[in-house]
Amino acid sequence: MNYSIILYIVGKVMMLEATCFLIPAVTSIVYGEHEGFAYLTVGVVAAIIGFLISGKKKFENVFFAREGFVMVALSWIVLSVVGAIPFVITGEIPNMIDALFETVSGFTTTGASILEDVESLSHTSLIWRSFTHWVGGMGVIVLLLAILPMAGGYNMHLMKAESPGPVVGKLVPRLRDTAKILYSIYLVMTVIEFVILVIIRMPIFDALCITFGTAGTGGFGVKGDSIGSYSYAIQVVVTIFMILFGVNFNAYFVLLGKHKKDAFKIEEVRWYFGIIFAAIVVITVNIRGYFDNIFIALNHAAFQVGSIITTTGYSTTDFDRWPQLSRNIIIFLMMCGACAGSTGGGIKVSRIVVMVKSVFQEIGYYIHPRGVKTIKMDGKVLEKPVLNSIRVFILTYIMIYVISMFLLSLNNFDFETNFTAIAATFNNIGPGLAKVGPMANFNIYSYFSKLVLTFDMLAGRLELYPMLLLFCPNIWKIGKGK
Known part of the structure; x- marks a missing residue:
């Protein structure tokens, strides 16, 4: 295991997050709130720690898939x-467990919340919740690849560990240029x-938060009814x-x-x-009697x-x-999710x-x-390797789902x-049905269950294996290997 490169990447992630804390800090100044001091303080400490573990020692640039997966998993946990x-x-x-659930939900673009009154939060914390969606949407490691001068062909292991989909490839010959292109399109x-949204008269602060949530297909809103109280024009644009x-x-x-x-x-x-x-056609016909007209x-x-197929999680x-x-x-649609290579889950x-x-194909073999x-x-x-991996x-998806069901049944x-709570977190959606429906929250669960759902959110966002590898003892042995 190449520990030097792992520490280097985790340190850079902490420094990148420290920079991101400037967003809520500036927001705090604009709205005259005191909460920004906490974000700024944590940001300074994170920057110092990140620099100490990544800035002094040289690292071995040769690493393989296992290091790549571990780096990504640890980076997201630290983040x-x-x-x-x-x-x-x-x-x-x-x-802390509630705060971790909320933050993981943000970075993994899930949008599930333990908050019963989101409107009671400061503008500082609201912008941070939504901005975590934007950072996590395309991926923090992809962002690092776009800005760090990391040479060598090993960086694809990082991209594969974080990017969603069965097959991950380069858009252009250089991986760093690929990351830049992805983030340019995203931005x-x-x-x-x-x-x-601003042009059609959505308040600037609301427009910024909702845009962050839409771009990252996250779903954190600034109002208790999500998008329900906004105009139809705004709802259409967000749709x-x-x-x-999700493309x-x-x-x-x-x-x-x-x-x-x-x-x-x-x-x-x-x-x-x-x-x-x-889905739109069938549902429209099915619910037409629930509303004043078919439009x-x-x-x-x-x-x-x-909202559901892209795993955004907003609701009207x-x-x-x-x-x-x-x-x-x-x-x-919760299970299906969006396209590979998108910000959806x-x-x-x-x-x-x-x-x-x-x-x-199997039916054809019988015929x-x-x-x-x-x-x-x-x-x-x-x-065959691609088919087998799928x-x-x-x-593996089914196994984790079943185990999570047994744990939540406590x-x-x-x-x-329970079924839709796991579907909503494991697939990075946000709202489920019944007691975790679009007008409810996840605060009903015990701290243990929240940790289970937190793991599901991270596993779902990172395509399962990076999180699972952390529990394999052999992965931590010192030495190189593919």
Whole structure:
């Protein structure tokens, strides 16, 4: 295990987070609040510690997949713990476990909250909650890769450990340039949404927080009813951008290139929009009797479908009161998630598509035992290692889900509450159904259950394996190896 590179990356992450604390500190000055002192103090301490563990010693730049996965997992844990401390110091979330749950929910872009009255928070803490979504959306390690001059071909191990999806590749030959391109697209889309929201008369502070939440597909709002009290125009804009941020960012890169038409040929993107369209149509028809007219029903259906499939988690209405068919579709969308290579969570559309094709492939073998059946995505044959990794991922996903269900059952809540609580956290969505519905919160759970759900949020955001590797004793042995 290459401990020097691990300390280097974790230290740089702490220094990066210290810089991020300037956002709430400045907000505190603007609104004349005292909470900014806590963020500034923690930021200074984090910067000093980060510098001490990464700035003095030289590190070995050669590392492999296990170091990459451990670096990412530890970085996210440290990021979350440090980010939670100001909540405790200010007294706005006095319990560390609650503060950690809230912060992990922010960085993993989950949006699940333990707060019963979010509007009681200071502007300082509200902006920090939402900004964690933006930082975690594209990934803190991806941001580091974009700004740090780290040479060598080993950095792909970091990108693979943090970026969502079964296959992670470079957009351009240099990985650092790939990271820059991703964050440039991310930043431009963020600015566009913010400007549009301000133009249609959303308060600037609200527009900034909601944009951070939409871009990171997070879901932390500044009002108790999430997006419900804003105008229909604002809801429509947020709906559109939630769906856009759920698209594979490779498609946007292709759109900016010479072969723009190829962006519409990406199979996962076509399935993604197809699922959204079908879900909106069915839910609109199913809930039309719950609203004054079908156009209002369409607005709520489109918003909730876009919010859930992209794992953003905003809400305009209490969809827990919808008919069972619509609720079942919502649960499916929770599991499905957005596209690989987006800021969304969930299993990812690409994996769902591959698994569906695998079923038809198996059926084909029974019909034509000697036939040669291949599974293709975008016209390319998927190799067995990729198919096996997807199948193992699904199995691991189910195993963690089942174990989490048993652990949460200690609270003696009903099946629907526990099942959707895990779905909401493991898939980085936010709201579930029943006692953790869109108008409720997660404060009903014990501290132990909150830690279980916190692990689920981190495991879901980091695609399972980085968090699981931390529990393998052999991974910590000193020595090099692939």
